[in-house]
Amino acid sequence: MAVPRQLPNTITIVRILFAPVFLWMLLADGGADGPLRWWAAVLFVVAIATDGVDGWIARRYEIVTDLGKLLDPIADKVLTGAAFVGLSILGELPWWITIVVLIREVGITVYRLVVVSDHVLAAAWMGKLKTVAQAVALALALAPLWTVFGDWVFWVNGVTMTIAVLLTIASGIDYVVSEVRGRRTDART
Template sequence: MTDEQTVQSSKKPSLLDGWNTPANLVTYSRIVLVVIFLALDIMAGAWGSDNLTLRWVAAILFIIAASTDKIDGWMARTYNQVTEMGKLMDPIADKLLTCGALIVCSAFGELGWWVTVLFLIREIGITVMRFFVMERPGGKVIAAAWPGKLKTVFQCVGLSMLLLPMWQFAPSQNAPTWLVVYYFLTYAVIYVALILCLYSGAIYLYNTFGGRKQAK
């Protein structure tokens, strides 16, 4: 290997390298979808009381946006298009979607603010840490590890269940047993996601300062 090749191989990848790959374009589309989802969710009102149709559409868009997370990741790995931009923007797109949904749900009284605040502290803190790691000499954006990935799955499933206005199918006076069970499971999934959120955040901090592979 020549000196020039050695320098090139050791050169830190640029954040803009491969910014327009198909996988990254899917990620950018997800971010646009997040904006549309949030607008519709807000217009629908708490529990969809202002416009039930918009609430259904918002919930479906949330599910689509959350599901396409796997598409851009699959494309990047399959076609060998994993980029620094993709590793940075993919978790950011996830956080915009989930954190935006959490804030709106709490503002509408559908979810306790303490839950949302804990999620936000972790998500914002780890995102800042990602930039910190990336700017260090020889630093790279670290891909997600299993605790963070599992957290994202539980978070998206729980929020999807919360966004779906299932109360529409229940009598106006008394909530049937199936609806009580449904919302019990909904909040249980969200609380499990919160535990995984804090756990994976602690792992990320430990590995960042310990020099090991970071978690999402």
Template sequence: MTGVPASAAGGSQAGAAGKASAMGSSKARSAKGVGPKAGGPKAGGPAAGGVDTGAEGGAKSPRGGKIAAAAVNQASVWNIANLLTMLRLLLVPAFVALMLADGGYDPAWRSVAWAAFAIAMITDLFDGHLARTYNLVTDFGKIADPIADKAIMGAALICLSALGDLPWWVTAVILGRELGITLLRFLVIRYGVIPASRGGKLKTLTQGVAVGMYILALTGWLATLRWWVMAAAVVLTVLTGLDYVRQAIVLRRQGIAERKAALEETEA
């Protein structure tokens, strides 16, 4: 009778028992959340020298997808919106040179200076619109755009006051408001962003028209008209400035209340 040696039979039984024990131990580890699925790297993952294909069917992780999307959507600094902003910055010294050429009172040079100022104001209308429409918003644009706006307007006001065409108190009110609101925005940015209002846009347009009219060597009824336009610009400057202060106070109060409520909820 041909049989199986006792030692072989015993070894086979022991092997079967070992496999059963290993399978049971593996199930136990999986049930407790211990093992490759819970904490350790997957086979073939980055830690094991392979390619990470994701959790299910090669799907990418949400975090990795967001990082990749952000990298793809990041607009280049050298886009049309930023180029217009750079052009406006370059126009500032050119405008000052034209404005003060030949003593600052030559009508021809003042007309050329007005053309430079008009180009700067027109690019201000387009660069922000292009950046938002075509997703060209960059960190450089966020910083350079408001600087360019304040620079060209400030240069024009200071030149006009230095030449005696515009009272210094008007320049002080307009520039003080612009710098003050910019500082206020930074102070409350932790609570939120103060959006640009229609009054603020109207103020900017009125300021541009008024300053442009003062740059030109106007006489007669046009000279009288520009005084009224500048008066309207000063009034809008003050009123919109006060409105921004009100918005900042409300935004700060809401932010403090929300943080307090969130803290109380956490402690509870």
């Protein structure tokens, strides 16, 4: 079966386009735990799952592109950033968490765009782990599971969000350290 060369990038762009729709659904009813909240959570999970799908297709059919390496992490940041901001707007997540995450995400993205003429900075293993942790924490925080399972869900949400934030900070430090080491190695050769 022939796979169109731009299919992974198209899926990535669709993920970016899902972000404002998801955010609207989350905020439209003021954070009520009704159907729009559930649908927002479902859309987020579907959208974030496409991250694995586009990457798998690109690797499986050997159609990995520099554009895809650049767009894929941006799409993740747009979607997860919208979720962090939306939860903070609703008062369900402290703004300081959202600010810390966004500073890391925007900082790494801007750096990637600055060095793109030198080399494409693909996601490292810790960055991928951070994205998975954020996806799980955000999915749990977005779905009003407390209406089904009770208030103990808030404790689970707190633990998963703490892990996601710690991995966000650690992966940001890892990127900086790796780039500094890489530049030093390049300077020596």
